Structures are given as C-alpha cells and as structure tokens.
Amino acid sequence: xxxxxxxxxxxxxxxxxxxxxxxxxxxxxxxxxxxxxxxxxxxxxxxxxxxxxxxxxxxxxxxxxxxxxxxxxxxxxxxxxxxxxxxxxxxxxxxxxxxxxxxxxxxxxxxxxxxxxxxxxxxxxxxxxxxxxxxxxxxxxxxxxxxxxxxxxxxxxxxxxxxxxxxxxxxxxxxxxxxxxxxxxxxxxxxxxxxxxxxxxxxxxxxxxxxxxxxxxxxxxxxxxxxxxxxxxxxxxx
Ligand code: ADP
Ligand code: MG
Numbered sequence: 001x002x003x004x005x006x007x008x009x010x011x012x013x014x015x016x017x018x019x020x021x022x023x024x025x026x027x028x029x030x031x032x033x034x035x036x037x038x039x040x041x042x043x044x045x046x047x048x049x050x051x052x053x054x055x056x057x058x059x060x061x062x063x064x065x066x067x068x069x070x071x072x073x074x075x076x077x078x079x080x081x082x083x084x085x086x087x088x089x090x091x092x093x094x095x096x097x098x099x100x101x102x103x104x105x106x107x108x109x110x111x112x113x114x115x116x117x118x119x120x121x122x123x124x125x126x127x128x129x130x131x132x133x134x135x136x137x138x139x140x141x142x143x144x145x146x147x148x149x150x151x152x153x154x155x156x157x158x159x160x161x162x163x164x165x166x167x168x169x170x171x172x173x174x175x176x177x178x179x180x181x182x183x184x185x186x187x188x189x190x191x192x193x194x195x196x197x198x199x200x201x202x203x204x205x206x207x208x209x210x211x212x213x214x215x216x217x218x219x220x221x222x223x224x225x226x227x228x229x230x231x232x233x234x235x236x237x238x
Contacts, residue, residue, distance in 0.1 A: 001028065001063070001064055002025045002026060002027060002028065002061070002064075003026050003027060003028040003029070003030070003062070003063060003153065003154060003186040004024070004025075004026040004049060004060070004061065004062055004154060004186065004188070005024075005025050005026075005059075005060070005061040006022060006023060006024040006025075006045075006048075006049070006058070006059075006060055006061075007023060007058055007059040007060075007061070008021050008022075008023060008057065008058040008059070009021070009022040009023070009045075009048065009055055009057070009058035009059075009060070010022075010055065010056045010057035010058055011041075011044055011045075011048060011053065011055055011056050011210075012056045017210060018041045018044050018210050019041050019044055019045055019048070019210045019211075020209070020210040020211050021058075021211070022045065022058070022210065022211055022212060023212075024205060024212060024215070026186060026188060027186070027202075027203075028186060029184050029185065029186055030186060030187075030202040030203060031177075031180050031187045031189065031200055031201055031202045031203075032186070032187070032188050032189065032201065032202065032203055032204075032205060033189045033190075033191060033196070033197040033200055033201035033203075033204045033205070034046070034188065034189070034190045034191075034205050034207055035191060035192070035193075035194065035197040035201075035204050035205065035206055035207065035233075035234075036192065036206060036207030036208055036233075037192055037208075037233070038192055040207045040208050040209060040210065041207060041209070041210045042158075042190040042191075042192075042207055043158055043190060045190075045207070046079070046156050046158050046188065046190050048060065049062075049075075049077065049154075049156060049188065050072055050075070050077055050079045050156055051067070051070060051071060051072035051074075051075050051077075052072060052079075055068060062075055062076055062077065062153065062154060063076065063153060075154075076152055076153040076154060077152055077153070077154045077155070077156055078146070078147025078148070078150050078152035078154075078155050078156065079147065079155075079156040079157075079158070080140070080143045080144050080146075080147055080155065080156070080157045080158070080160045081143065081158050081160070082158055082159040082160060082162050082163055083163070084131070084139045084140060084142070084143045085143065086131040086139060086142055086143060087131075088130065088131050088132060089130070090130070090131075091127065091128050091129060091130055092118075092123060092126045092127050092128070092129055092130075092131070092134070092142050092145075093114060093127040093128065095131070095142055095145075095146060096114045096117060096118070096127075096142065096145050096146055096149050097110050097114050097149070098146075099146065099149070099150055100113065100114075100149060100150070110149075113148075113149040113151070114127075114145075114149055116148075116149075117145040117148040117149045118145065120148065120179065120182065121141040121142075121144060121145050121148070121179075122141070123138060123141050123142060123145065126138060126142075136163055136164045136165075136168065137164055137168045137171070137172060140160055140161070140164070140172065143160070144160075144179070148183075152185070153185065153186065154185065154186045154187070154188065155185055155186070155187045155188070156188050156190075157176075157187065157188070157189040157190060158190045159190055159191055159192070160172075160189075161173070161191075161196065162191075162193070169196075173196060173199055173200060176189075176200060177199070177200060189201070194233065194234050194235060197218065197234075198218045198222070198234075201217075201218050202217070203215060203216060203217055203218075204216070204217070204218055204221050206221065206230050206233065206234075208229060213226065213227065213229060213230055214226045214227075214230050221234055221236075222234055222235075222236050223236070
C-alpha cells in the first residue's frame with residue numbers, strides 16, 4: 001500500500017491552474033523530495049496534502065483512506081514550515097504540548113511524548129525557554145518536535161532549512177536523515193535546492209508548472225534525466 005496517493009489533482013487560484021491533473025504515489029516510509037524552482041506549485045501541493053487548501057478536482061488518499069475533504073487534524077500528518085510558526089509567548093515545552101493539551105490527552109502521556117521528542121531532537125535543555133531565546137536551528141527542531149509528539153504517519157516539510165546558514169543547513173540535513181532512519185515515517189520534503197534533494201531523498205519528484213516531470217531515485221534523475229529541463233535543473237553532465 002502507498003502512504004500517500006494523489007489522483008488527478010487540480011488546484012486553481014481564481015481560475016488560474018497551479019496544479020494540473022497531478023498524479024503521485026508516495027511509498028510507505030520513504031523520504032520523498034519535491035524539487036522545483038520557485039512558483040512551480042510545491043507549497044500548493046503540500047498544502048493540499050495537509051488539508052490547508054481545498055482542491056479544485058481530484059482525490060488524496062493517506063494510508064488508503066480518502067482524505068480529500070478531511071480536516072487537517074484528521075489526516076495523520078504533521079507539517080513543518082520554513083517560518084517555524086512557533087507560539088512566541090509559550091515555552092518550548094508549551095509549544096510541544098499545545099496540540100496534545102487541546103486534544104485533552106492525559107497529562108502523563110503528554111509528558112512522556114514531550115520527553116521522548118526532546119530527547120530525539122536533543123532539545124532537553126531548552127524546554128523552559130521561549131522561542132525568542134533560541135537559534136534558528138533550535139527553533140526548527142522545536143517545529144519538528146511538534147509533529148513528532150503527535151505521532152503522525154506522514155511528515156510534511158516546506159523548505160524547513162532555507163532560513164538557516166550553510167553550515168547549519170548541512171548539519172540539519174544529516175540530522176533529518178538520521179531522524180528518518182530512526183522513525184521510519186513517510187516524509188515529504190519540499191525544496192528548490194538540488195544538493196538538499198540529492199542528499200536527502202530516497203526518490204525525487206521534479207516539479208515544473210504544476211506537473212511532475214520525473215519521479216525516481218537521485219541517481220537515476222542525475223544520470224538518466226527524461227528531458228533537457230530536468231537535466232539542466234539537476235546539473236546532469238551533457
Ligand atoms: P512554490 O512553493 O513551488 O514556490 P507555490 O505553490 O507557492 O510555489 O505557488 C505556485 C503558484 O501559485 C505561484 O504562481 C503563486 O504565485 C500562486 N499562488 C500561490 N498561492 C496563491 C494564493 N493564495 N492565491 C493566488 N495565487 C497563489
Ligand atoms: Mg513554496
């Protein structure tokens with residue numbers, strides 16, 4: 001079974017097509033990178049999967065269940081944004097537990113999950129701090145932690161590292177890869193950065209103008225691009 005299936009997806013803004021009859025099957029447990037230049041529709045696609053945008057046509061399945069019209073909270077997904085989207089007035093602990101408290105989870109269970117997430121992401125010493133007192137990399141860990149505590153099936157990342165400097169970006173790439181091996185969840189990761197895609201992905205989907213041009217392993221994309229656009233984009237030897 002596929003983790004996420006997207007069938008004939010159309011999404012228009014004011015009559016202008018942004019996603020065009022898009023089809024995509026994402027395997028259970030894979031790290032799938034959506035790679036494409038700015039404006040090609042990557043965030044729009046991710047927002048459709050997350051349920052933050054209503055699709056114009058088509059269907060989305062998660063773990064075999066049709067979630068096309070399901071609320072974001074009912075989809076078993078966790079989203080991590082470039083902008084972190086943390087609550088500034090709450091501590092790290094408060095940010096991590098917020099969704100669980102809202103869902104009225106028992107206190108002991110919340111504590112267990114927050115402790116585990118903090119350990120995995122190595123942010124235990126930061127639990128009592130507020131976001132303003134954290135570095136960019138630490139904030140991004142907290143943002144990942146918020147998805148982690150919810151025990152989601154699928155992680156969605158929208159350019160989570162693009163606000164960070166090059167060194168930290170490289171470090172966090174390695175950590176994300178380790179996180180993926182440890183958790184084994186399906187991860188869908190949006191970026192316009194070829195290096196990021198090549199180092200993180202099990203498979204890369206190259207997007208252009210609202211459609212997927214090629215979907216295969218980084219090695220195949222690089223060595224056997226389907227057309228000149230893909231070749232130029234990933235810098236294949238000509
Ligand atoms: P990417 O994430 O690949 O950079 P987006 O998915 O953000 O691209 O945007 C794809 C296209 O849709 C762009 O042309 C963008 O201007 C347009 N778009 C995105 N969001 C909206 C919106 N809320 N209203 C109108 N147009 C939008
Ligand atoms: Mg985007």
